[in-house]
Amino acid sequence: MDKLVRVNMQEKTVKIEPLPDKYKGKGGRWMSSLMVSDEVPADCHPLGPNNKLVFAPGFLSGTRAPNSGRISVGGKSPLTGGIKEANAGTPFSQKLARMGYAAIVVEGLAGDDKTWLLKLDVKGGEFQQAEDLKGVGAYESGHKIWEKFGDKTAFVVNGPAGEAKMAMAGIAFNDPEGRAARYAGRGGLGAVMGSKGLKAIVLDDTDAPGVKPADEELLRSGQKKLADAILSHDVTKKGGALNSYGTAVLINILNEAGGLPTNNFRSGVFEGASKISGEALAEAAQKRDGGTMGHRCHPGCIINCSTVYPMKDGSKTVSSVEYESVWSLGANCGIDDLDVVAELVWQCNDLGLDTIEAGVAIGVAMEAGLAKFGDGPAAIKMMDEIRNRTPLGHILGQGAQFTGEAYGVTRIPTVKRQGMPAYEPRAVKGIGVTYATSTMGADHTAGYTIAPEILAVGGNPDPLTKKDKIGLSKGLQDATAFLDAAGYCIFIAFPILDIPSGFEGVVETTNGMLGTKYTGEDVGRIGDEILRIERNFNLNAGIGKEADRLPEFMKYEKLPPHNQVWDVTDAELDSFWD
């Protein structure tokens, strides 16, 4: 991975450049955030000519390290106005790394109202006009790409919402079966891709040189330690909860803990939880034709938490039906019919929408009285509004904050204008700290305190107390930023938090690949360095500590069943960066 692909949309040029020394040994989020910080003016318009879109495979992507096939996408977010990195697990990441490309940087705007596809191989890249993909759903676009370029290629594709420059548009990568279903979902990077006139990038990795580890033996040793930890830990092993029920196995436990946001964050308990749980999903997948539990998002994943959900009427399958999506489009909208939820997930994936932001925006629209909570057909109709680009569709498409502002709603569950994920911060205080302080806006993956607070992994603190939660969130945010740089799936955090040899495996695979002599302490140090790069970008974009706050209504509205308010003070939140 010693090359950089620089793509200029205005000039339609593709240059393969040597990777500058500064970026060597970086990868994933480290690479994308550093490059955005270096090359994108913080005060630029996210959809204007000065924003860039960076695709960077993790520095371990393309190796045989387990669960290392994640790619980071970076740019200035049209949703938050700050820096954004969103990542996805996909064969695209592994192929890009094996082709020797440490990053693709897309600059400028095509500005010609045409639809462009970039074909990339080891020799270089070429632009092709792709008018047949204009306005076409992500799923169908993916099928057409494989029909034309073959099923050995990998692709990233933008959906119609991204083409329409909607701020809740994500970017879809292919899964191993060619579905455009693995999303770098959050923060509206699809709108950035749409603004540039770029519909897709296709990778042909014929004659790819592969990755060259500095120390093969050390890499192999670390790989084995990590794999052993993953396959022996109760939540990530074969037949364990993630593998058997998918991520939606969390629905019931969050509900029992009183932390499952329901009806636009009005309660922490949802009466219909068990109807949309991982258990219900697995039952449907087993009973109906075409369902799969234990699906993998990329080769080399040994957890296999992805799912393929068959609709009751046999009309289609939906992949992947995840906890976050089931919550946002289910419990958060009061919808307890898994087939309706799956249809909404399919619509989001096809339109190219972040399922979290879409569900939070619909919940806010329901709060505004546009539909009743629990009205599935009305939610599906809102998807039609987005697809048809009606005025309401464009309002919803700009995300939860914009929707709430358009209708005078005071209860808008966002931080830095990004919709909150599936955990109630009033019932789980540590995750509220992560939502408030993350450079990304409300984001659960940034520092997943749910692991200790609710799941009793890596500790067992009381979720209802704020004591020590600043430090807990900071430690996890540092570690996560490192995993995002490596290209590791954050679910390896569950085994490595509990099994020391698994964590050694992470350090050894890193050193084996990069030839570094990092220790365990460097993991946190590097993570902190990445966070501060992002923080500085945000400060320069005018997003300071005043934005590290939860919405006001959570400070005065008691959340049932615990009747808790958000009680972490501004001064406590500000201490996060000390």
Next chain:
Amino acid sequence: MIVKVRLYATLSRYNPEGKGDQPFTVELKADSIVTDLLDQLAVPRGEVKQVFIRHKARQLNYQLQDGEQVAVFPPVAGG
């Protein structure tokens, strides 16, 4: 006393009524604790990670009250 029980995820196979994670009632002698309940249901303790009662995680020596609802989980995770 009588408690209402839900066994989630991989523990649902111990549901005496064979109805997965659906709730069922169990009659226990007075002063029973959570482990008494698990033993009565033949749920191996090694498979139990979390027990929630009234929306809070409880210890295995928690003394059950008549009419309480007990939710039992194996190790689970997601995100």
